[in-house]
Amino acid sequence: MPKMIFVNLPVTDLKRSIAFYEAVGARLNPQFTDETAACMVFSETIHAMLLTHDKYRQFTQKPIADAHAASGVLICLSAESRAEVDAMVGQAAGAGGRADPGKVQDYGFMYGRSFEDPDGHHWEIMWMDMAAAQKAMERA
Incomplete structure (x- = not known):
């Protein structure tokens, strides 16, 4: 099986983000989606995990960066x-x-x-x- 990549992104509005990523061609994988996270599939090997801030904080102790202000x-x-x-x-x-x-x-x-x-x-x-x-x- 080829390696897969899951890009985990903190989002402020999960529903808005799901709609955005569907508009750019990703499809929602309901198997890995709930009210705190959504799995957006770009290809068989590339996925974006959209995580509410509360969910994202479960994976890191660092503050969540504002991607509008810093890269x-x-x-x-x-x-x-x-x-x-x-x-x-x-x-x-x-x-x-x-x-x-x-x-x-x-x-x-x-x-x-x-x-x-x-x-x-x-x-x-x-x-x-x-x-x-x-x-x-x-x-x-």
């Missing part, structure tokens, strides 16, 4: 195309997120944009043409 992590997902990058960022903005808090990255063979969810968590969406990237690296 603690940048999460990056791959996309199949430039159009998919743009679509996901557009979906995020339409669902209450903030589009492009960072610079748009366009290197021809690699294209990336980003969004913040309603709690300020920073997600990057990146497409890369691997063959063109290898050629560019060989030239460098």
Whole structure:
């Protein structure tokens, strides 16, 4: 079985966050969801666990950071195309997120944009043409 990743995110409004992540293409896994947490599935191996602050505090003694004010992590997902990058960022903005808090990255063979969810968590969406990237690296 391939390794799985579970990104655990503290959220202030669980229902709003579920709706947001569904809007950007994740699906809710009800098996691991209750009134304190929701499992959002991006792929067979990538999941985001949305945790109320009370639930999140069960896993750490550190204060919960305000992701609107400080950066603690940048999460990056791959996309199949430039159009998919743009679509996901557009979906995020339409669902209450903030589009492009960072610079748009366009290197021809690699294209990336980003969004913040309603709690300020920073997600990057990146497409890369691997063959063109290898050629560019060989030239460098």
